[in-house]
Amino acid sequence: MDNRQTDLRLRVLEAVTDSALMDADLEKLLHLLLWRVRELFDVDTATVLLVDASGEQLVARATAGLDEEVFQGVRVRVGTGFAGRIAQSRQPLQIGHVDSSTVVNSLLWERGLRVLLGVPMVTQGDLVGVMHIGSMASRRFTQEETELLQLVADRVAMAAHVHRSRAEQTAAAMLVDSLMPARLPNMAGWEFAARYVAGADSGVGGDWYDVFQLPGDRIGVAIGDVVGSGLAAAVVMGRMRSALRAYALEYEDPAEVLGKLDRKASHFEHRTMATVAYAVIHTVAHRMDLALAGHLPPIIAMPAEESAFVSAPLGPPVGYHLAVTGRRSASFDVPPGALLVFYTDGLVERRRIDLDGCLERLRATVRPAAPEAVCARVMSVLVGAQPANDDIALVAVRHTA
Structure with a gap:
């Protein structure tokens, strides 16, 4: 492992164990981590898509570098396109050709992205979503970078799972009480x-x-x-x-x-x-x-x-x-x-x-x-x-x- 990879690993570990992030709510956690991911991996975009209540679609929840994904409510069906395939297989995926034949979300190729790396977000056996990063420069993400991105995704998956569980419990209690x-x-x-x-x-x-x-x-x-x-x-x-x-x-x-x-x-x-x-x-x-x-x-x-x-x-x-x-x-x-x-x-x-x-x-x-x-x-x-x-x-x- 060269010095750059060693330095990257240390910085990623520092990011996912930051006590300030541990205490942040989900929105702040996603915002801060994605911007750190963008900087650490030297990429142009970093995005988190969370699975919806039906378990059939991924919804863009947070991004660094491609705000339109969230603003426009991008949705990707599980099993289709780049993110959908990752969600279905629950395996990392890297592509070096970004267009309508490989990606459902047109915003990605319209932005000029040429390479994408995505990993599944899974916790306690449940699919939570997908995290992916993209670059406008031609490059090949290493196995080490894939493993480190997965480490970040696991941290976010746990936080998202806890947040959703608490939110659902509160919403369910309010709904039952109202009915x-x-x-x-x-x-x-x-x-x-x-x-x-x-x-x-x-x-x-x-x-x-x-x-x-x-x-x-x-x-x-x-x-x-x-x-x-x-x-x-x-x-x-x-x-x-x-x-x-x-x-x-x-x-x-x-x-x-x-x-x-x-x-x-x-x-x-x-x-x-x-x-x-x-x-x-x-x-x-x-x-x-x-x-x-x-x-x-x-x-x-x-x-x-x-x-x-x-x-x-x-x-x-x-x-x-x-x-x-x-x-x-x-x-x-x-x-x-x-x-x-x-x-x-x-x-x-x-x-x-x-x-x-x-x-x-x-x-x-x-x-x-x-x-x-x-x-x-x-x-x-x-x-x-x-x-x-x-x-x-x-x-x-x-x-x-």
Whole structure:
């Protein structure tokens, strides 16, 4: 290794371990590091493209020497062009011919770049993006320079991953908070209470509940669990919640509502699945119509009787066109004094604890009482002082008169 390469290595190591950079936010980190990279590698441009939420496109996030990439929102599909090929293969790539046959982004050859070197940004096995440098002079980047650029990219990948994780957690929490009913319906003869707790392991995810008034003296009660966690699951949850409300206004049968939701989710929410329970309570007729899409059944409790799980047809979850034979609902009496409890599986699923045992424990805990007291009792018995691994949503409904 010659003196220049040794000096370059030392300066790169100094740059990526700079304590000032360690404390900087992502925007400042990218700005400072890319300008240092441009100087250290004696190149004309240095750019970072980050993968978008879909994982299918790279988006220009920061640059030194080619601001137009960021200003114009350059996007490159994974698998196409120079950066896209690096993202797909997760291997460094160097090209000595920059034009439309090798590069998707026309800004690169319009600037007069003749050589490009790019490396993948990967952390914890996840693709974060691509970093590349370019020169308007003909040259050949050495193996040492490639390894050093990869070292910088790894540092940026870690910072970008942490930043995105924190931002997504914050956004997901705000989204879920905005979608949960701020106020439950106030109807004579009916009382409501609810709980939502994010999972200690997964954070905010795809659990939701909803209680809303419908035309014709009816109340809609929905509870569901979108597979996954984080912002992606919360976004899908929000769309499903809104779609279910819209279908609930158009169709009276809960089974038909879930059928429409299934069709929508299967077509638009690719690679997504959710369990949903949807009930329509007829307040004058004292009756409930219920449909289940892969969801655990609610519990009904009446004075002087044993609490029981509502016996309703269990259809497949929503998504993937699973309900090819249609969906069915069932109808039940909800006389005065009756209490209904809806919940998601986070309430009864615990590591190393039998599910049936937890369900029986829940059933035995539910007794006719004020919904708020019921929710408090259930959470005390089923959760207690141990944080739940998964999201929990819980809704209690009581017919009082």
